[in-house]
Amino acid sequence: MQEKIIDIEELLEKKRYAELKKYLKDLNSADIPPLLDELSEEQVILLFRLLSKEDAAEVFTELDSDIQEKLINSFSDKEIKDVLDELYMDDTVDLIEEMPSNVVKRILKHISKDERAIINKLLQYPDDSAGSIMTTEFIDLKENMTVEDALEKIKKIGVDSETVYTCYVLSMTRKIIGVITLKEILLAKLDEKISNIMDKNVITVQTLDDQEDVAKMFDKYNEYALPVVDNEERLVGIITIDDAMYIMKEENEEDFEKMSAVIPTEEAYLKTPVYKHIGHRIGWLLILMLSATLTGTVLAHYEAAFAVLPLLVSFIPTVMGTGGNSGSQTSTIVIRALATEEITVKDWLKVLWKEIRVGFLVGSAIMVVNAIRIYFLYHDVKLCLVLGLTLLFTIVVSKSIGCLLPIITKKMKLDPAVVAAPLLTTIVDLCSIIIYFQFATAMLGI
Amino acid sequence: MQEKIIDIEELLEKKRYAELKKYLKDLNSADIPPLLDELSEEQVILLFRLLSKEDAAEVFTELDSDIQEKLINSFSDKEIKDVLDELYMDDTVDLIEEMPSNVVKRILKHISKDERAIINKLLQYPDDSAGSIMTTEFIDLKENMTVEDALEKIKKIGVDSETVYTCYVLSMTRKIIGVITLKEILLAKLDEKISNIMDKNVITVQTLDDQEDVAKMFDKYNEYALPVVDNEERLVGIITIDDAMYIMKEENEEDFEKMSAVIPTEEAYLKTPVYKHIGHRIGWLLILMLSATLTGTVLAHYEAAFAVLPLLVSFIPTVMGTGGNSGSQTSTIVIRALATEEITVKDWLKVLWKEIRVGFLVGSAIMVVNAIRIYFLYHDVKLCLVLGLTLLFTIVVSKSIGCLLPIITKKMKLDPAVVAAPLLTTIVDLCSIIIYFQFATAMLGI
Numbered sequence: 100m101q102e103k104i105i106d107i108e109e110l111l112e113k114k115r116y117a118e119l120k121k122y123l124k125d126l127n128s129a130d131i132p133p134l135l136d137e138l139s140e141e142q143v144i145l146l147f148r149l150l151s152k153e154d155a156a157e158v159f160t161e162l163d164s165d166i167q168e169k170l171i172n173s174f175s176d177k178e179i180k181d182v183l184d185e186l187y188m189d190d191t192v193d194l195i196e197e198m199p200s201n202v203v204k205r206i207l208k209h210i211s212k213d214e215r216a217i218i219n220k221l222l223q224y225p226d227d228s229a230g231s232i233m234t235t236e237f238i239d240l241k242e243n244m245t246v247e248d249a250l251e252k253i254k255k256i257g258v259d260s261e262t263v264y265t266c267y268v269l270s271m272t273r274k275i276i277g278v279i280t281l282k283e284i285l286l287a288k289l290d291e292k293i294s295n296i297m298d299k300n301v302i303t304v305q306t307l308d309d310q311e312d313v314a315k316m317f318d319k320y321n322e323y324a325l326p327v328v329d330n331e332e333r334l335v336g337i338i339t340i341d342d343a344m345y346i347m348k349e350e351n352e353e354d355f356e357k358m359s360a361v362i363p364t365e366e367a368y369l370k371t372p373v374y375k376h377i378g379h380r381i382g383w384l385l386i387l388m389l390s391a392t393l394t395g396t397v398l399a400h401y402e403a404a405f406a407v408l409p410l411l412v413s414f415i416p417t418v419m420g421t422g423g424n425s426g427s428q429t430s431t432i433v434i435r436a437l438a439t440e441e442i443t444v445k446d447w448l449k450v451l452w453k454e455i456r457v458g459f460l461v462g463s464a465i466m467v468v469n470a471i472r473i474y475f476l477y478h479d480v481k482l483c484l485v486l487g488l489t490l491l492f493t494i495v496v497s498k499s500i501g502c503l504l505p506i507i508t509k510k511m512k513l514d515p516a517v518v519a520a521p522l523l524t525t526i527v528d529l530c531s532i533i534i535y536f537q538f539a540t541a542m543l544g545i
Numbered sequence: 546m547q548e549k550i551i552d553i554e555e556l557l558e559k560k561r562y563a564e565l566k567k568y569l570k571d572l573n574s575a576d577i578p579p580l581l582d583e584l585s586e587e588q589v590i591l592l593f594r595l596l597s598k599e600d601a602a603e604v605f606t607e608l609d610s611d612i613q614e615k616l617i618n619s620f621s622d623k624e625i626k627d628v629l630d631e632l633y634m635d636d637t638v639d640l641i642e643e644m645p646s647n648v649v650k651r652i653l654k655h656i657s658k659d660e661r662a663i664i665n666k667l668l669q670y671p672d673d674s675a676g677s678i679m680t681t682e683f684i685d686l687k688e689n690m691t692v693e694d695a696l697e698k699i700k701k702i703g704v705d706s707e708t709v710y711t712c713y714v715l716s717m718t719r720k721i722i723g724v725i726t727l728k729e730i731l732l733a734k735l736d737e738k739i740s741n742i743m744d745k746n747v748i749t750v751q752t753l754d755d756q757e758d759v760a761k762m763f764d765k766y767n768e769y770a771l772p773v774v775d776n777e778e779r780l781v782g783i784i785t786i787d788d789a790m791y792i793m794k795e796e797n798e799e800d801f802e803k804m805s806a807v808i809p810t811e812e813a814y815l816k817t818p819v820y821k822h823i824g825h826r827i828g829w830l831l832i833l834m835l836s837a838t839l840t841g842t843v844l845a846h847y848e849a850a851f852a853v854l855p856l857l858v859s860f861i862p863t864v865m866g867t868g869g870n871s872g873s874q875t876s877t878i879v880i881r882a883l884a885t886e887e888i889t890v891k892d893w894l895k896v897l898w899k900e901i902r903v904g905f906l907v908g909s910a911i912m913v914v915n916a917i918r919i920y921f922l923y924h925d926v927k928l929c930l931v932l933g934l935t936l937l938f939t940i941v942v943s944k945s946i947g948c949l950l951p952i953i954t955k956k957m958k959l960d961p962a963v964v965a966a967p968l969l970t971t972i973v974d975l976c977s978i979i980i981y982f983q984f985a986t987a988m989l990g991i
Contacts, residue, residue, distance in 0.1 A: 127746055129766045254732055263728045264710050264769075281727060282709045286700055300573055318794060320575045321787050323710075323769070340786055341767050347790065348764060351797045352881055355804075359877035360870055368882040369895060376903045380874050381910055384867065388911060388936075391866035392918070399859035409852050413845035415861060416974055420837035421830065423869075423970070424806055428826050431805035435798055436814040449815060457822045464827055465834060472838070490834075524869070528862055 103130075104137050111142055120149045128154045132161040144173045156185030163370070164197040171202050180209045187261050188214070189234040189342075192221045221336075229313050230306035232346070233327040233336030238266040242276060242294035246287045253281070262339050265324040268297050273333040275301050275326055303328045306335060311350045315440070317343040354438065357514065358431070360387065360521035383521055390525045394532055401536040407545045410477075414486060414535070421465065422493040422531035423524045429454055429501030430523050434515045437505060447506045454498040462494035485538045492538075493531040500526055549576075550583050557588055566595045574600045578607040590619045602631030609816070610643040617648050626655045633707050634660070635680035635788075638667045675759050676752035678792070679773040679782030684712040688722060688740035692733045699727070708785050711770040714743050719779040721747050721772055749774045752781060757796045761886070763789040800884065803960065804877070806833065806967035829967055836971045840978055847982040853991045856923075860932060860981070867911065868939040868977035869970045875900055875947030876969050880961045883951060893952045900944040908940035931984045938984075939977040946972055 103126070110119040123131065123146070131154070135143050147170055150158060159167065159182055171179060183191060183206065191210070195203050195218065207215060217235050224230030238260050240249050249266065257263040266284070268277035277297030287296050303326050304313050316325060317340055325343075327336040353363035360383035364371065398415075405411045433450060436442040442450060466487035473483045504523055505515035539545070549572070556565040569577065569592070577600070581589050593616055596604060605613065605628055617625060629637060629652065637656070641649050641664065653661060663681055670676030684706050686695050695712065703709040712730070714723035723743030733742050749772050750759050762771060763786055771789075773782040799809035806829035810817065844861075851857045879896060882888040888896060912933035919929045950969055951961035985991070 125746060127748060127766060250731070257728060257732055263731070281731075282703060285696070285709070285727075286703055300571060302573060317787075318790060320573065323786070340769075340790070341763075344764060344786070344790055344793065347793060348885075352885070355801070355877055355881050358801075359873045361874050361878060367887050368878060369888060369892065369899075373899060373902045373906070376899070377906050380871070380903070381907050384871055384874070384907060384911060384940075385914060387870050388863055388867045388915065389918075391863040394862035394866075395859040398862065399856065402855045402858070405851070405858060406855050409848045410845065412848070412851060412858055412861075413841040415858075416840035416844065416865070416978070417834055417837040419862070419865065420840075420970065420974065421834045424833050424967070425826070425830055427805045428807050428830070431801055432807060432814060435801050439794075439798070441813050442815060446815065453815075453819060453822070456819045457826070460819070460823050461827050461830060465830060468831060469834065472835075494830075521870070525866065528866065532862070 100130075100133065103134055107134065107138070107146070108142070111145065116149060119146075123149055123154070124151060128157040129161070131158045135162065135166065140169055144170060148178075152181060152185060156182055160186065160190045160193075167194065168198060168202055171198070171205065176209065179205065183209050187234045187236055188217060188221065189232060189261075192218055192231075195222065224306060227310045228306060229304045229308040229310060229327050229338060230336070232310055232313075232342055233306075233338050234261045235336045236260045237324075237326075237334070237337040238263055239269045239273075239334065240266050240279070240293055242268050242270075242292075242297070244293045245289065246284055246291045246293065246296075247289040249279075249284050249293055250289075253284075261337065262324050265322070265337070267301075267326050267334055267337075268293055269334055275303060275328060275332065275334050277301060278326070280323075301326065303332075304338070305330065310346045313338055314343040314346040314350065318347075354516045357516040358434065358520035360384070387521060387525055390522075391528065394525070394529045397529060397532055398536075401532075401540065404536055404540050404543075404545050408539075408543065410482075411536075411539055415532070417469075417486075418489055418493060418531050418535045419528050421490055422497040422527045425458065425461065425494045426497035426501040426523050426527040427520070429457075429498045430505055430519055433502045434505045434519060437509050437515055444506055444510045447503070450502045450506065451499060454502045455495060458495035458498035459491070461498075462491035465494060466491045481542060485535075485542050489531070489535045489538050492534045493527075496530050496534065497527040500530065546576075546579065549580055553580065553584070553592070554588070557591065562595060565592075569595055569600070570597060574603040575607070577604045581608065581612065586615055590616060594624075598627060598631060602628055606632065606636045606639075613640065614644060614648055617644070617651065622655065625651065629655050633680045633682055634663060634667065635678060635707075638664055638677075641668065670752060673756045674752060675750045675754040675756060675773050675784060676782070678756055678759075678788055679752075679784050680707045681782045682706045683770075683772075683780070683783040684709055685715045685719075685780065686712050686725070686739055688714050688716075688738075688743070690739045691735065692730055692737045692739065692742075693735040695725075695730050695739055696735075699730075707783065708770050711768070711783070713747075713772050713780055713783075714739055715780055721749060721774060721778065721780050723747065724772070726769075747772065749778075750784070751776065756792045759784060760789040760792040760796065764793075800962045803962040804880065804966035806830070833967060833971055836968075837974065840971070840975045843975060843978055844982075847986065850982055850986050850989075850991050854985075854989065856928075857982075857985055861978070863915075863932075864935055864939060864977045864981045865974050867936055868943040868973045871904065871907065871940045872943035872947040872969050872973040873966070875904075875944045876951055876965055879948045880951045880965060883955050883961055890952055890956045893949070896948045896952065897945060900948045901941060904941035904944035905937070907944075908937035911940060912937045927988060931981075931988050935977070935981045935984050938980045939973075942976050942980065943973040946976065 106122065110122060135146065138146065143166060147155060195206060198206065236259055238253055238256060240252065253263050264281045266279050267275050268279065270276050277299050278301045279293060279297040283296055302316065302320050302322065304316065306327055306329055313325065324337050324339045326334050327338060329335050349365060356363040362379040364379055469490055470483040470487040473486055501523060505519040508515045508518040552568065553565065556568060581592065584592065589612060593601060641652060644652065682705055684699055684702060686698065699709050710727045712725050713721050714725065716722050723745050724747045725739060725743040729742055748762065748766050748768065750762065752773055752775055759771065770783050770785045772780050773784060775781050795811060802809040808825040810825055915936055916929040916933040919932055947969060951965040954961045954964040
């Protein structure tokens, strides 16, 4: 990439624009946006004018919104219109959502009244709903068409459709009555009726369905596009598999952030200002800090014990750490299994039983290793027993909490990734401290 | 789903097979495998025979390998052949990899010599490589073909190709010289030469490329299929976007598991036996338990301090918890940013500088809240200062380690998710204990 930037800068400097135009044409349009990131504002504006119409639109949708804004501000009316004409409706809507109002006004000036009506409607769908990510450019066929008619129609409107590979057969009232792929059309006889070869079993999603559920349906049904219908079952848009892939990626990143007590964001790390990073992290840190003081209070309650035997304190990190780690192993597995629908809330007893057995066996092994370690260090059988039993119980308890907490939050219609993962450590810490000092005070007689 | 199972069981019991056949035909083939999971072995075998040929193959690839094995064992030779004929090469290879050798022998008997050669080659690619997931059924065109010739060829071989929507133009030596989509072919004039409308700028992947990198390329280039070439740049297979989506999902789940100190597995939670769950978890738990004893040893070193002031012990959970949480916030964000290539190893200084600022400001806020809390509880200004400064330093240090550790492991060509995430807590625990007791002994004069 560094080489390409040097090439481009050289050509720009020497004003060899014809050569530069050819150079850009030979690049894949997906490789251009990262290059623009490295250039100055003036260079970007200049370079953008050298792109072919199709490349320009493709590159434009991939740029960060601040660069998009600068570009639009530098555009002539004709140039704005050229870019907008090449954009699909969902990309136009994304653009409008991110631009400040003066830029939006300029954009809307170049959009026809009909299209403005569609955009307005798309803007009203809630964030993260199927309606908000669908595009309205699709191919609709009628059931009495022949394969020849269908091919004719695809050739006519295909150039403006996001995909031509899945076509929907609509009734007079625009309800979906069938779906057919271009492959099926192409492999059929020209005089075959569409109604004879279409698949009447159509998988649809609703405009208000959550985008994550939509992405999962792509994975389940192996479709390349899914139709979006309104509450009267009329086709209003389509979502394509590349959108689904993008959503899956975004939702996954969100889950990673949620599970480490960070408020998720779509912004790139390096471009997010410090104050925003703080905003995403401080809330949970405060909550977790304050809840950890509860464990501290419980610990203070056993002051007498470690005043008599200060050595007890030195095992706190092992006990708390082992509890935390074994709990988070389980909670992560269970949270993901719930997210991918590998298990449901109803399976709670099966999961709990499995985790108790795993916890008991893992705990027994850990108990033995630790007992040996402690015996060699302190030659104290009672201490071996206290620590061993503590670890065994802590592991069983933390694995049980680790599987029940996500299932309970799911049952309460909360997001297990948000609630269960960060809170788990605090709860498990508290339990392990109680287990530890109960065994210690009981067995060591202090 | 429960209703469907009841319907099916009723029809099976009453032996109304014609009706059942129609019932199954009206279901989407993706909905059938979960239903089979709920039925008995005999019922599954019976039901499978009632599926249409195409559905049977689609359903078969989605089944768990133990059910696949039972089905094959129940099949006549003719039935095996029917299913195998409908499978794409990559699915056949997956099947062969999972079946025991006696079943493999039966399968291979029904595969032609040419196909056996292809399968043998596919089996030799390393796990997780592009070669191991590609399929060999694709559409190849010649550059001197017209659009009409191309359509003719697509119609002829399309039914056996995994996708007809992306076609590759090959030279005489089977090197890729161009790519063209069915949309472009369909929208062009019938007598147009393919060489005039094909895209010469072809994105390819190598047979030995890692499957995760391949999945990322789909995301980057918005392609529906990518060609796989050998080291002489000859086309040997293709990977389609639905494979990429599946890989992305698998790799994500693996990352979740790795980051919570679990050895990743592809097996479903409930179907994995207890002893395997133990195997996936015990290793890291032992390592982390033993490394936590280091923190314990350091803690023992400050025995004199908390013997004088036992109250100090009760703040250990807050200090260790806050350090752990703020460190894992940072490490998760950095590990994911590295995975999605939002940042690279070269950005380490920018990332560190950002995290130090975030840590300082978040730490200051936490310091103030905690100082107020402690003042109200204990009316001890010195203790406020000790705890406040400890938390501030702990947060800055743990955020610094949280960003450097993943970057260093990446630089060392290790997987940051495996190494950095589990080890982080132990390292941060150790640091926070040292910071805490250094401040405590210095400022409280003990």
